[in-house]
Amino acid sequence: MLNKNSTWQVCMVISLLLLALIYALPNLYPADPALSISATRGAKISEQTQAQLSQTLQQANIPVKALQLQDGQLLLRFADTEAQLQAQTLFNKTLDHNYVTALSLAPATPAWLARIGATPMKLGLDLRGGVHFLLAVDMQAAQQKHMNDLQQRLRVEMRQADIRYRSVQADPTDAQLQIALRSAADLASLESLLSKRDRQWLLSRADDGVTLLLQLSELQLKALREEALEQNITILRNRVNEIGVAEPIVQRQGADRIIVQLPGVQDTAQAKEILGATASLEFRLVNTQADLAAALAGRVPADAELFQTRDGQPILLEKRIMLTGDRITDASSGYDEYGMPQVSIMLDAQGGELLSAGTKNATGRRMASVFVEYKASAERAEDGSAVLIKQQEVINDATIRMRLGHSFQITGLSSSAEAQQLASLLRAGALIAPIQILEERSIGPSLGQENIKLGMQAISFGMLAVLLFMLVYYKGFGLVANVALLANVVLLVGLLSMIPGATLSLPGMAGIVLTVGMAVDANVLIFERIREELSAGRSVQQAIHEGYDRAFATIADSNITTLLVALILFGIGTGPVKGFAITLALGILTSIFTAVLCTRLIVNMIWGGRRVQSLSI
């Protein structure tokens, strides 16, 4: 007999739906408005602080639902956002700056669900409030920095190898070095030296016979850009962690862009300051041989560079950078033996070696710390983006008393606040290349709530309309289609909750609504076909069989093309459009599953495999 289910089919479909249901369940528990409090400088919050904080809350009459201490972070749950905001203002007043508070939404998933890894869908910023930044990395500056480093290194190596040269000039925009040598013999030995060093360099001789051109290959430039981007992302992550945001996102987009999303953050000014500060530190030896007056008059020696100290005094430093800030692993502020503010700096292994080598023969000489900062100026480049200007000043210079190693101190700072700020900037790392903000969106928490409400309303009413329509139009079969539609939404929500990267945004919700409207299409196709087969005089069982069979080819064809569009949308779109594409694509897949497979099983169960005179269709 036609239209009978096999047991394993039924079992598979039911268990799949159950699984989706379980993973969709956490979304039914609304998240609590919460406040997470963490201690900075790697410190942890003890049970003692927890007791203290809960007492402070009690005194201020702010009701708190729960206090949880987890991984050195304290999570306070509140019944409403009002209490949450009150508590934040309270703690911002009472806690010192060693603690960071962050607003967040803490999922209220029951323990048994949390244990199997079921979590609610992640909400996009437009649904939960927060700040979104799109940043661009200035690759030109990264390239320039690399060329300067290379230039310095080559000089040292040529000196060591006794290759006599006249000049080394860098052309950063073309990623080219021009090395003018004394003789053709020097040229030959440099060539052999360089070709051993790095095979990817493109070496060529200029027409004059004594100048070597060194060009970075496309591959090297690409690697350089990749590294600059990756390093900036790591550093931004560290900085975001310093602000203390729950579930921040720092993600690359395309070749030179970075997305930073800080849910719950309302104070965009502070966030921008911390993200945008592209401070770095350079250590150089002070040039004492050259004449400062002559340098001021414009005759700066080739190996020196003129700087200014904080109080505006000119100072001549060596051009060679002994060490840069990206070798710093830790920095902390404190006081020296005279009670003056100081910053203690720890270096990584390579940094320690560099500094140790650099200061080996320099005892008694002076070393200067140069603070370099990129800031957006009011000037605009051709494409309208802000021009970044490099600001550098010597924060201090001190006599090197002995050969320096992995750790050393910087003194000569004006205040302890400055020491703290410098330490935190250094600790968060130096951006290898300056960044600028291309796009910024901040959404208030109330708008987020409003959007969720509207989205949920649209989904439920839209669904109700479709359910009613199907019931009236197709009667018994309409009921089956409705069961499938409900299963479809459960499946979709379950899948969206399971996929780690998927976030639900307002366009994503619109995608779900649209899916609800379109998901019945497959059923309409099948049911219309069954009606046709019936009116063509086929028996009930044959009509069901043929209806499903013939409609399937059409359903597959039409959905593959729609899926194609969704995939293209996902590949090319960004942010909210991507979210929309994900829900659309998943919706197509789940709707085929529910509208074809699930309804078939139900139809078979009700009408299949037995003598039926007429169908309720």
Added chain:
Amino acid sequence: MQVFNFTQPANFMRYKWLAVSVSVLLVLSSLMLLATRGLNWGLDFTGGTVIEVAFQQAANLVQVREVLAGAGYADAVVQLFGSSQDVLIRIPLQQGLAQTQLGSTVLSALTQQIDPLISMQRIEFVGPSVGAGLKQDGGLALLVALLGILLYVTLRFEWRLSLGAVLALGHDVILTLGLFSLLQLEFDLTVLAAVLALIGYSINDTIVVFDRIRESFRKLRDSSAEETINHAITTTLNRTVITSLTTLLVLLVLFYMGGALIHGFATALLFGILVGTYSSVYVASAIALVLGLTREDLLVPVIEKEGATNDLPL
């Protein structure tokens, strides 16, 4: 219950020239509109700053404009957004203006001079280089989607149908853009997503009709191409209308209840699906017919085994 109950295939293709000329006329006037009035590009594309604030009571827009002019933003556009208490402020990109500080400056001017209870709903700043890239990416997405469909339908069906489908899709997209140009509705990222979703929906509709055309060609051996297409459209008409109806139902809900942010999205799809339904029935098949589609074009070239299933090769 049934929407249409035809006993005979309706003669849709009798009006094919009328349909084609009406469509050509509409497409041409949409293109004219786009060329002369252009689209009202949203913040996502133009760059600039948008600030949405909520007032405790109905907002006085004149006062808001005065405060903004006083703060040095004379070219700010101020309008209500969704309700009388929500105000949207747009400030275009400007030379030498510290764009990234703008949001907080405007907000503090409003709270200080009008009402301290005014709350920030959202601040969006988009730099100039982002918008240009988006337009390019959006256009590219449209083109790639259309090309992908052209290729897929050619492989699965036949080039005349494929061309008909893609022209019908282009027709839907151009008319929808034309509507946005005519009414000067804001064209933002969600509308772009809607237009792309429209392609997905409309092709779905068209393929269902095509599938039936192919099947009918194989079944009705003595009928002319025109008769066959009429038959196919008639038999799928119920499905076409019902699916459009359920989709329109949810879109109406979205339009009325989805909030101001999703309005453009719902508008584009509502209009697009109406147009798309018409074009799936008329434009796509009519073009294929005009291009000279015959029965032989859709017969399977290899000899099928007798008694094999009716399933089409996937």
